[in-house]
Amino acid sequence: MEKIRKLARENQRKAREIIAELDIEGAWKTIGAEPRLVGSLRMGLLTKHRDIDFHIYSEPVDLAESFRAVARLAAHPAVEKIECTNLLHTKEACVEWHARYRDASGERWQIDMIHIRKGSRYDGYFERMADRISAVLTEPQRDTILRLKYETPDDEHIMGVEYYRAVIQDGVDTYARFAEWRKRNPVTGIVHWMP
Incomplete structure (x- = not known):
């Protein structure tokens, strides 16, 4: 079990280094959006599946501004690919961004950034879920x-x-x-x- 705990600690450390290196939060703040870490990294449960999840909130979600924030990340040489799905006209009221990042050791990371309209159905839901799981x-x-x-x-x-x-x-x-x-x-x- 200690081997698994060590892997989890190491991957969580690397994930936080990637967040800082790419300045993910800063990229979104430049357009007035509020980025919040969600998912396994927020709960300390990231293990071998190397992924980083953010939900980002703004009102409105301006697609051009969303592209502007992601363009800052795309300029980094370790970011190999970025995909976008526009779900603004669905009940999810969001734009999904999925970036692939290759770290210095050659490992690939998935970075999911969901740009959500503030006040919509999922505003804060997954943060509450993560905090509730962590609490119990x-x-x-x-x-x-x-x-x-x-x-x-x-x-x-x-x-x-x-x-x-x-x-x-x-x-x-x-x-x-x-x-x-x-x-x-x-x-x-x-x-x-x-x-």
């Missing part, structure tokens, strides 16, 4: 989540909330039980759960 999470549950994430095959895509719900709500403690739990609890979209 025990150390044995943390270790279980880190271990399950570590044991997940690299080509398997599993949402973080699936691990958290399975372990915290239903006491899942092995990867085999987690696989069975997922069959009984299929994800069909955004998961609205918090402990």
Whole structure:
């Protein structure tokens, strides 16, 4: 277990270095938006899947301004690719940005930045979810989540909330039980759960 904890600590340290190196928060603040860290890094549950998640809020969400903020990140030589999905005219009321970053050791990182209209349906929801999970999470549950994430095959895509719900709500403690739990609890979209 110590090997997994060490990997988690190291990847979380690297993630924070990447945030600072790219000045992700500063890029969004230049357009008057408010960036907030969400996801596994916020909760200290980032393990081997190298991803960094931000939700960014402004009112309105101006697409041209959103592009201007991301252009600052795209100028960095370690940023290899950026994709955009415009969901401003959906109930999500956002623009999804997905950047791929290659660190000095050659490892690829996914940086997801969701630019959300302030006051819309998901304003603050995932921050509250992360803070609630952090508040109730025990150390044995943390270790279980880190271990399950570590044991997940690299080509398997599993949402973080699936691990958290399975372990915290239903006491899942092995990867085999987690696989069975997922069959009984299929994800069909955004998961609205918090402990």
